[in-house]
Amino acid sequence: xxxxxxxxxxxLLPAVIYVLALVIFPLASAIVTSFTDARFGVxxxxxxxxxxxxxxFNDYRFYNSLYVTLLxxxxxVPIELGxxxxxxxxxxxxxxxxxxxxxxxxxxxxxxxxxxxxxxxVIFYEGGGGINGILKDLGLSVVRWRSNPQTAIFTVILSxxxxxxxxxxxxxxxxxxxxxxxxLEAAKVDGASDIQLFRHVTLPMLIxxxxxxxxxxxxxxxxxxEIPFTLLGGxxxxxxxxxxxxxxxxxxxxxxxxxxxAALSFIYLAIVSIIMSILLYxxxxxYV
Amino acid sequence: MSRRKVAFAGxxxxxxxxxxxxxxxxxxxxxxxxxxxxxxxxxxxxxxxxDTFTSKFLPxxxxxxxxxxxxxxxxxxxxFKALLNSxxxxxxxxxxxxxxxxxxxxxxxxxxxxxFFKNADIVSWFLSLRIMPPxxxxxxxxxxxxxxxxxxxxxxxxxxxxxxxxxxxxxxxRDAFRSIPIEIEESALVDGCSRLQVFFRIALPLIAPALxxxxxxxxxxxxxxFLFAFVxxxxxxxxxxxxxxxxxxxxxxxxxxxxxxxxxxILPPVALGLLVQRYxxxxxxxxAVKGTGR
Numbered sequence: 001x002x003x004x005x006x007x008x009x010x011x012l013l014p015a016v017i018y019v020l021a022l023v024i025f026p027l028a029s030a031i032v033t034s035f036t037d038a039r040f041g042v043x044x045x046x047x048x049x050x051x052x053x054x055x056x057f058n059d060y061r062f063y064n065s066l067y068v069t070l071l072x073x074x075x076x077v078p079i080e081l082g083x084x085x086x087x088x089x090x091x092x093x094x095x096x097x098x099x100x101x102x103x104x105x106x107x108x109x110x111x112x113x114x115x116x117x118x119x120x121x122v123i124f125y126e127g128g129g130g131i132n133g134i135l136k137d138l139g140l141s142v143v144r145w146r147s148n149p150q151t152a153i154f155t156v157i158l159s160x161x162x163x164x165x166x167x168x169x170x171x172x173x174x175x176x177x178x179x180x181x182x183x184l185e186a187a188k189v190d191g192a193s194d195i196q197l198f199r200h201v202t203l204p205m206l207i208x209x210x211x212x213x214x215x216x217x218x219x220x221x222x223x224x225x226e227i228p229f230t231l232l233g234g235x236x237x238x239x240x241x242x243x244x245x246x247x248x249x250x251x252x253x254x255x256x257x258x259x260x261x262a263a264l265s266f267i268y269l270a271i272v273s274i275i276m277s278i279l280l281y282x283x284x285x286x287y288v
Numbered sequence: 289m290s291r292r293k294v295a296f297a298g299x300x301x302x303x304x305x306x307x308x309x310x311x312x313x314x315x316x317x318x319x320x321x322x323x324x325x326x327x328x329x330x331x332x333x334x335x336x337x338x339d340t341f342t343s344k345f346l347p348x349x350x351x352x353x354x355x356x357x358x359x360x361x362x363x364x365x366x367x368f369k370a371l372l373n374s375x376x377x378x379x380x381x382x383x384x385x386x387x388x389x390x391x392x393x394x395x396x397x398x399x400x401x402x403x404f405f406k407n408a409d410i411v412s413w414f415l416s417l418r419i420m421p422p423x424x425x426x427x428x429x430x431x432x433x434x435x436x437x438x439x440x441x442x443x444x445x446x447x448x449x450x451x452x453x454x455x456x457x458x459x460x461x462r463d464a465f466r467s468i469p470i471e472i473e474e475s476a477l478v479d480g481c482s483r484l485q486v487f488f489r490i491a492l493p494l495i496a497p498a499l500x501x502x503x504x505x506x507x508x509x510x511x512x513x514f515l516f517a518f519v520x521x522x523x524x525x526x527x528x529x530x531x532x533x534x535x536x537x538x539x540x541x542x543x544x545x546x547x548x549x550x551x552x553x554i555l556p557p558v559a560l561g562l563l564v565q566r567y568x569x570x571x572x573x574x575x576a577v578k579g580t581g582r
C-alpha cells in the first residue's frame with residue numbers, strides 16, 4: 001500500500017458521493033414521509049406520528065407477506081445450496097465433457113426473472129402444453145400450478161430453484177477447485193473413503209464458500225418480487241404468494257399510500273438488516 | 289491428479305467406471321431439468337398457435353415448425369423500441385458505474401484511508417448496499433424523479449441503475465487492481481508521472497479484461513432489472529422486462545408470440561454472460577470468491 005496522498009479522495013469520493021446522493025438522501029426523505037399521511041396526488045401531508053409504523057402490526061396482510069417471504073427463503077435457499085453442492089461435486093469429478101455441462105448448467109443465471117415469468121406462462125399453463133401436457137401424456141393428474149394457493153407457493157419455489165441453483169453450483173464449484181489439492185491427495189493415500197473425504201476434509205474447507213452463497217441467496221430471496229408479481233398476477237391466487245416486496249409495492253403504487261409504504265419499507269429494511277447483519281458479519285472477513 | 293492416475297495409468301478401475309456412469313446419469317437428468325424451460329420456450333416460439341397447447345416437443349417429427357410467431361414479433365416496432373431503451377440504459381449505466389466504481393476500487397486497492405473511515409469500513413459500506421432491498425428505494429426514488437420531472441426518461445433509470453450496481457464495480461475492480469504488481473506504478477511515479485497518469489495509462493490498461501467483464505456484467509444486471517425500471521417508466525422509456533411484463537395480459541394465451549418476446553429478452557444477457565464467464569464468479573460474489581470454476 002502506498003503512502004498518504006491527498007489525491008486518493010479524488011478517486012474515492014465521486015463514487016461515494018454519487019451513491020450517497022442517490023441512495024441515502026432519498027432514504028432520508030422517506031423517513032420524513034413515513035411519519036405523515038402523504039398520498040399521491042393529494043397536496044399537503046399531515047404529521048401523524050408513529051401511526052404508519054403501528055398499523056402493519058394490526059394488519060393480517062403484513063403478517064401474511066412476512067410469513068410468505070420467510071417461507072420462500074427457508075425452503076428455496078436450502079434446496080439451492082444442496083442441489084448446487086451436489087452438482088458441483090459431480091462436475092468437479094475428472095470426467096469428459098465437464099466444460100460443456102458446466103456452461104449449459106449456468107445458462108439460467110442470465111435469464112431475467114421477468115423473462116422467466118413470461119416463459120412460466122407457457123410452461124405452467126394448466127390447460128395443457130408444458131408440464132401439464134407431459135403429465136397428461138404420462139397418464140398422471142395435472143397440477144394447478146397457478147390457480148391453487150398451496151401449489152402456487154411451490155410454483156414460486158420451483159422457479160427460484162431453477163433460476164438460482166446454477167448460482168450456488170458455480171460458486172461452490174469455484175470453491176471446490178480452490179481447495180488445496182495436496183491435502184485431498186494425502187487423505188486419499190491414507191485410505192479415506194469418498195464419503196469420509198467429503199465429510200471430514202472437503203466440507204469443512206467449503207464452509208466459507210457455502211456461507212458466501214448463503215449470504216447472497218438470502219439477500220435476494222428476501223426481496224423476491226418478479227415471479228409472484230408477474231407469473232402469479234400480483235402475489236396471487238388471492239394473497240397466497242404475496243411477498244413483502246409485492247405487498248409494499250401494492251400499498252405504495254396501487255393504493256398510493258406513500259407514507260404507509262415508506263413506513264413498511266423501513267420495517268422491512270429493519271427485518272432484512274437484522275437477518276443480514278448476522279450473515280454479513282461472518283462473510284465480511286473474506287473481503288477485507 | 290489423483291491416486292488412480294498413478295495406480296491405473298491409462299485406465300480406470302471398475303469402481304471408478306461405475307461412479308462415472310452414475311455421475312453422467314445424474315448430471316444428464318439435471319441438465320434436462322434445467323434446460324427444459326428454455327427448450328420449451330424455443331420450440332413454442334416456432335409452433336402454430338394451436339400446437340402451443342399440446343405437449344409435442346420434437347419439431348419436424350411431431351409438429352410442423354413455423355416462423356409466423358417470429359415474423360409477427362419482428363415486425364412489431366414496440367419490441368425494438370423496448371430493446372433499444374434497454375440497450376441505451378444498459379450501456380450508459382454500465383459505463384458510469386464501471387468508471388466511478390473503478391476509480392473507487394483503485395483508491396481502496398492502492399491507498400490507506402485512516403481518518404474517519406478505514407478501508408475495511410468503506411468496503412463493508414459498499415457491500416452493505418447490496419442488502420438494500422430495491423423496494424425501500426423505489427418509493428423515495430420515484431418521489432425524487434417526479435420532483436425533477438424526469439419520469440419515463442432514460443436518465444431516470446440510468447441514474448438509479450448506476451447507483452444500485454456500482455458496489456459491484458467497486459469491489460470487483462478493487463480486487464483486480466490488487467492482483468497487479470504495484471512496482472510498475474511505483475517506478476512510473478518515481479519517473480515523474482502524476483498519479484492520474486499512472487491510473488489512466490498504466491493501471492487501467494492492465495486490468496482492461498476485468499473492466500470489460502465488469503462492464504458486461506453490469507450491462508446484463510441493468511438489462512434484467514425490473515422493479516426500478518417498472519416504477520420509473522411507463523411508455524417512452526420502458527425497458528424490455530417492463531415491456532414484456534406489461535403485455536402479458538394483452539398477449540394472453542398467444543404463447544408463440546410470448547415465447548418470441550421471452551427469447552428476445554434473454555438472448556443478449558445470456559450471450560454476454562457466457563462470453564465473460566471467466567469473470568462471472570467474482571462478479572456475482574462481488575469478489576468474495578475467486579477462480580473460474582472450471
